[in-house]
Amino acid sequence: MDHLFSPLKIKNIEFKNRIVVSPMCEYSSTDGFANNWHLVHLGSRAVGGAALIITEATAVSPEGRISPADLGIWKDEHIDKLKEITTFIEEQGAVAGVQLAHAGRKASHAEPWNGGKQIPTTAENGWQSVAPSPVAFTDAEEAPLEMDKAAIEKVKSDFKAATIRAIAAGFKVVELHGAHGYLINEFLSPMSNHRTDEYGGSFENRIRFLVEIVETVNEVWPKDYPLFVRISASEWTEGGWSIDDSVKLAKVLKDKGVDLIDCSSGGNVAGARIEVKPGYQVPFAQEVKKQTGMLTGAVGLITEPSQANEIVQNGQADMVLLAREFLRDPNFPLRAAHALEHDVKWPEQYERAKW
């Protein structure tokens, strides 16, 4: 029976256990560049024993950033520092992944600690956001510009160029950010996509943008490297995107060569009532796995070693992604190994502290 410390091989990439650092925006970049904060933030979690460390939402274009301080991968100059980070992660026996993202109508916002509000298009550090339809996220916000065909093609080629840079930067996993109400999610959901062309209306039309991005990325992403997609498996809204839609989507993505569905939820409908409790999104990962036979990732209020272990042991998901618990404890995997009585290799430098 698999458990939290069972290795996992996806395509040609080996993961030493099932614990993943979930993407977390650091809002600490200037002009999209990674810096020493990212090196230490991501690197210390590799030291702490995670199998896979996924960067924060990494913008494929400047206008695809949530805030002016987002990490980016839209120009070749971004590659060098990212390469330093992936090299360090690999030296710790971990795998480096990048979450490629476009914020859509949620672009041009202040960092959370600066209030998190939309920065108006006319402000010096603001820009015009884009989306499938000119529907604002909340009444308090400016509406995005509806994307025409040329804009759709531009984003697809931005994802492709970003993937080529991700390879050069040494990433071995790409995760496409299709969750939390950002651009891809906005196309998927009937709540935010009111288009009448081939990218809107029916389920097949609403998933077209994501499917075409997957096809475009796969033209350049090595066949032996894993491709993940993060989705909001439910938007917790009557008439909105549902877990049944997620299962249908996963079946299509499986045929397109996607390896793992990372099942988050929410973020596209302001004020949706989400039943937040420990492991609240695990049933989504379980359902997608059961209905499609795909690998899935579970995320959301997973904080305890035994809880994380049971998710894998019970076959509810293949990987567990932790975000906030990793901020409290970068060494969560080392602690979990001790709690679950698995003898894992510690960094030599830290062996004197081994439990």
Ligand SMILES: Cc1cc2nc3c(=O)[nH]c(=O)nc-3n(C[C@H](O)[C@H](O)[C@H](O)COP(=O)(O)O)c2cc1C
């Ligand atoms: C500081 C912070 C930044 C986040 N940034 C991202 C992000 O860039 N991309 C993403 O998909 N999710 C992001 N999330 C969501 C997490 O990846 C995760 O799905 C969520 O926090 C639930 O997991 P947790 O209960 O373990 O924190 C962020 C969460 C936090 C706390």
